[in-house]
Amino acid sequence: MTLLRFFMLLSLVVWVGGIIFFAFVVAPAVFTVLPTPHLAGLVVTRSLKVLHWIGLVSGLVYVLASFAYARLTAASAQPLAVRNLLVYIMLALTAVLQFSIIPRMDALRLSVGQIDAVAPDNPVRVHFNALHAWSTRLEGAVLLLGLALIYLTARVAVQPRVATTLTMPASSTAMHGGR
Secondary structure (H helix, E strand, C coil): CHHHHHHHHHHHHHHHHHHHHHHHHHHHHHHHHCCCHHHHHHHHHHHHHHHHHHHHHHHHHHHHHHHHHHHHHHCCCCCCCHHHHHHHHHHHHHHHHHHHHHHHHHHHHHHHCCHHHCCCCCHHHHHHHHHHHHHHHHHHHHHHHHHHHHHHHHHHHHHHHHHHHHCCCHHHHHHCCCC
């Protein structure tokens, strides 16, 4: 069971940690270091595609480990447990980003060359900016859900220990007059 909890937490740490590292280190760095926003955008897009695949695999690992853990502890896979519902939502949002939003942004970028060179009121640029805003919102939602899921998973992982620590053995209860 410890190994299953380890895989549940590891998958979340890899996924959510990757999002945090990307958002607070990679994206700001490439837009600061690279000579043009176009090149930075290409690096960010490539990085996001890899990050999303990491997330999809991590989510699958989490679900499988969660099912196995629940089966061992509760005799049921519990596919509708809150922790599993959260990871399903995270997977769905990540899939939307990977297979819908980013490809549409790529197509718009290819249609005009350098998107930052297009006038802000150009319909292609307006559409690209709207997709970028949705991408940011969905990525933020995955991050927040992931943080909540880490908390729930960690809480579940320590509850069995807390219960055994707080429970007095029957012989000890009898010795203390039932207190």
